[in-house]
Amino acid sequence: MNNYFSEHEHYTAIRIPQVIETSVKKRIQSGILNQEDVQRAENAALSAVRKYAQREICLSKALENLQTYEDLLFSSRDYSEAYARTLSERPWEKCDCRVCKEVGVEVIIFRGFNRNKRRGFHNLNYSYQQLKKERDTMT
Numbered sequence: 001m002n003n004y005f006s007e008h009e010h011y012t013a014i015r016i017p018q019v020i021e022t023s024v025k026k027r028i029q030s031g032i033l034n035q036e037d038v039q040r041a042e043n044a045a046l047s048a049v050r051k052y053a054q055r056e057i058c059l060s061k062a063l064e065n066l067q068t069y070e071d072l073l074f075s076s077r078d079y080s081e082a083y084a085r086t087l088s089e090r091p092w093e094k095c096d097c098r099v100c101k102e103v104g105v106e107v108i109i110f111r112g113f114n115r116n117k118r119r120g121f122h123n124l125n126y127s128y129q130q131l132k133k134e135r136d137t138m139t
């Protein structure tokens with residue numbers, strides 16, 4: 001699980017792999033997947049999450065777009081429940097760390113190295129704050 005840590009509980013990051021990621025690319029090259037379909041579904045999934053964060057579309061619409069992309073790539077997987085929780089509770093709006101303030105919902109999208117690094121920063125910052133709190137209660 002690619003988690004996003006927060007005060008009370010942890011959340012499942014929303015996985016939207018890039019078409020250029022090797023496992024996806026291989027399946028396109030071997031003709032199992034159609035590149036245009038995949039690209040279209042990828043863009044739709046990404047923009048759905050962003051629109052949802054901006055409160056432009058409802059949760060079910062966002063989940064529907066995520067599931068369409070997910071079905072195309074990993075036909076048997078269904079994370080809708082975990083994703084519904086992540087999206088509906090909007091943990092990125094409640095975090096005060098620099099990354100969440102700067103990038104908002106992007107922090108919970110799991111794809112590509114740079115994004116994962118940013119979520120890593122958020123998680124590290126969270127762990128550091130927890131450690132500091134523990135230390136402060138001990139002294």
Ligand SMILES: [Zn+2]
Pocket residue numbers: 095096097098099100101122123
């Ligand atoms: Zn954060």
